[in-house]
Amino acid sequence: MMQSRFRSVIFNGIPLWILILGHIFSVLFLRDLGRGLNQIDDIHVVGFARLVHSMHLWVTTWVAPPAIALIVLLQIQLIRRVPVQWGIDILGVLLTVRCALLFVILNLLLLSHLRAGGMLLMQLVLFIPVITINFGWLYWRLDSAARLRGHSHIRFSEQVGELDPYDYFHVAAMTLLQFAPSGASPTSRLMKALFVLHGVMMLDLVALALSRAIALASGG
Numbered sequence: 001m002m003q004s005r006f007r008s009v010i011f012n013g014i015p016l017w018i019l020i021l022g023h024i025f026s027v028l029f030l031r032d033l034g035r036g037l038n039q040i041d042d043i044h045v046v047g048f049a050r051l052v053h054s055m056h057l058w059v060t061t062w063v064a065p066p067a068i069a070l071i072v073l074l075q076i077q078l079i080r081r082v083p084v085q086w087g088i089d090i091l092g093v094l095l096t097v098r099c100a101l102l103f104v105i106l107n108l109l110l111l112s113h114l115r116a117g118g119m120l121l122m123q124l125v126l127f128i129p130v131i132t133i134n135f136g137w138l139y140w141r142l143d144s145a146a147r148l149r150g151h152s153h154i155r156f157s158e159q160v161g162e163l164d165p166y167d168y169f170h171v172a173a174m175t176l177l178q179f180a181p182s183g184a185s186p187t188s189r190l191m192k193a194l195f196v197l198h199g200v201m202m203l204d205l206v207a208l209a210l211s212r213a214i215a216l217a218s219g220g
Contacts, residue, residue, distance in 0.1 A: 013078050015140065015165045019091040020071065022133035026098045029126040030056040033105065036119035042112035052105060092137045099134040102127055103201060110208035124209060132176065135198045136169030139181075142191065143168065153191035156184045175202050 034053040040046040074087040106127055109120055143153045144163075156167065174182035175198055186192040 022095045025129040045108045045112040095134050132172050136172035140165045140168035153188045154184045
């Protein structure tokens, strides 16, 4: 009985801790950005980066404590088997906002001149988990909500048994290899648009990274 309850707590907490992991990577991205501000030559880009980093410091100082308290509360509620979807949704929406902001920053860095290439590589590495986790949460949240109403946004090619959050995060992770969600197909206009957006964002990162590599190799 205790073992079954323990497994249930762990399973129900998977979306929460995956989203927390996404936020950790976004914090590392912004921290690394702050350390590399002096490597950016473009005054407009460095100005925007300084603004974002200042906002990050403010959030870390004033918002992080209540956010940690929220996470602790959610985990306690999960142990008590109380629904906490509202709290997970808050973390998911915040991660979506962060993902969009980091995507803009990364594109600006890729298109501007940097004095060292290591910063750009680190930013790319830290952003990949953020975008993967964010889209995994979006797929899971939208499709699971639709299935409760009797329809779906996603059709899985190999659907066996009851779906869980892992299936949606796996679909998002496969985009790293094929630039489009694999193993599932959209069944609504909303999800088709989301699949296209996800693929375009990943292809954009790859194209800009390749162009930067070519420019560095040619001495540009």
